[in-house]
Amino acid sequence: MDTSALFGLEQVPPEWEAFITEGVLTELEKYGDRRAENLLAVLKVSQATSQTVRKVMQAAKGTGDSARLSPVDVEVLALALELEAVIITDDYSIQNLATVLKVAYRPSGMKGITKVIRWNYLCSGCGKVFKEQHPDCPVCGSPLRTTRRR
Numbered sequence: 001m002d003t004s005a006l007f008g009l010e011q012v013p014p015e016w017e018a019f020i021t022e023g024v025l026t027e028l029e030k031y032g033d034r035r036a037e038n039l040l041a042v043l044k045v046s047q048a049t050s051q052t053v054r055k056v057m058q059a060a061k062g063t064g065d066s067a068r069l070s071p072v073d074v075e076v077l078a079l080a081l082e083l084e085a086v087i088i089t090d091d092y093s094i095q096n097l098a099t100v101l102k103v104a105y106r107p108s109g110m111k112g113i114t115k116v117i118r119w120n121y122l123c124s125g126c127g128k129v130f131k132e133q134h135p136d137c138p139v140c141g142s143p144l145r146t147t148r149r150r
């Protein structure tokens, strides 16, 4: 996971074996993100070999991404390449280079997935609100509409 992904995530899904690099850790600490502590508890910090880092930098030159990639971005790509892992990133340059290196990636964009949305069911007839879903209104039989609970 790169830094952008960590900012996009509320929490790391428990079934993941998630890795960050030293550079990501430094960035996370620099921003003083309050979630850092919780995230760090489930993240493993690891580092790719310099050989893999060179390979990534070589590929970046080829695509013209080298100017847009930070050293941390390169670290993340190299580690994913070495671990044969999926990169979680919202950074377009990383995604671009990941494609070239045949490293799988996914945008973080998981706020909606990890955060449980609670719904209410509003009757379109009598206006009564239910917390549980029904095929139709138990009171008047009208269709229920889904509304987001506040």
Ligand SMILES: [Zn+2]
Pocket (backbone or CB within 6 Å): 123, 124, 125, 126, 127, 128, 137, 138, 139, 140, 141, 142
């Ligand atoms: Zn009703």
